[in-house]
Amino acid sequence: MLCFETKKNTLTVRLSGELDHSAAKDIRRELDALIVQTDARKLVFDLKGLDFMDSSGIGLVIGRYKLMKRRGGSVAVSGTDAHIDQIFKMAGLYQLVERLA
Amino acid sequence: MSVINEMRLEFTATSENEAFARLAVSGFMLPLDPTMEELADVKTAVSEAVTNAIIHAYAGKPGMVHMSAAYDGTGELTIQIVDHGCGIVDVQRARQPFFTTSDSEERSGMGFTVMESFMDGVDVTSVPGEGTTVRMSKRILLRDDAFPQQA
Incomplete structure (x- = not known):
């Protein structure tokens, strides 16, 4: 599940439920359309509402990082719990995207 | 390992079943009274292995994923995920x-x-053209009031 809000040039996307390979396919499609449509400079993933995430989350965030970089923008994540942090750190994700509190 | 509980499942290699596999394993290991962290660890590992079987092993072709799990009285949990x-x-x-x-x-x-x-x-054996077997184990720390008894 995905809901979003835009403030100035920032697109904040709140994910809830379970983020696995199956869910990532749909989120990716929806999110890429939103990025183009809003022409956001900054994309923030709010992951507080996630009940589960596997390595599909890494692919989703890195994929959007590449897209935002091409468009001259950046990506941040917020609301990560210890489990999600551990998965992101394995992939060195915080070298690419900012981690907000 | 003296098994006191075990289960076997077979399901279609379709991405909808990633969530089913995780839920089945978490339900199976509940008598071990795992912590939220242990539960999340196992669910995540199962999700990875099953997703690999679905998107890499079968890559959209029809097939079945075989999953089995067992634990002994010490809380040693083993999970096997097999594809052809x-x-x-x-x-x-x-x-x-x-x-x-x-x-x-x-x-x-x-x-x-x-x-x-x-x-x-994590142990992986694979034969090109025949399939892959992933065996994983994890010791779930038993708390005093946990259900399993040494057989």
Whole structure:
């Protein structure tokens, strides 16, 4: 599940439920359309509402990082719990995207 | 390992069943009274292994994923995930972080790394053209009032 809000040039996307390979396919499609449509400079993933995430989350965030970089923008994540942090750190994700509190 | 509980499941290799596999394993291990963290570790590792079977081994072709799990009275949990898909030519290489054969699906190549980080042991055997078996184990720390009794 995905809901979003835009403030100035920032697109904040709140994910809830379970983020696995199956869910990532749909989120990716929806999110890429939103990025183009809003022409956001900054994309923030709010992951507080996630009940589960596997390595599909890494692919989703890195994929959007590449897209935002091409468009001259950046990506941040917020609301990560210890489990999600551990998965992101394995992939060195915080070298690419900012981690907000 | 003196098994006191075991289960076997077979399901279609379709991505909807990733969630089913995770839920089935969490339900099975509930008598061990795992912590939220242990539960999340096992669910994540199972999700990675089952996703690999669905998107890499079968790659959209019809097939079945076989999952079994068992635990003993000490809380040693073992999970096996078997497919009869394309197999892995170089298992050692496939286990390297960031190795992926799937560009279009945006896979991170971190599946095996995640399994290794969250489980105590991960063993992968594969025969190209025949399929892959992933065996994982994790010791669930038993609390005083936990259900399983030494058989």
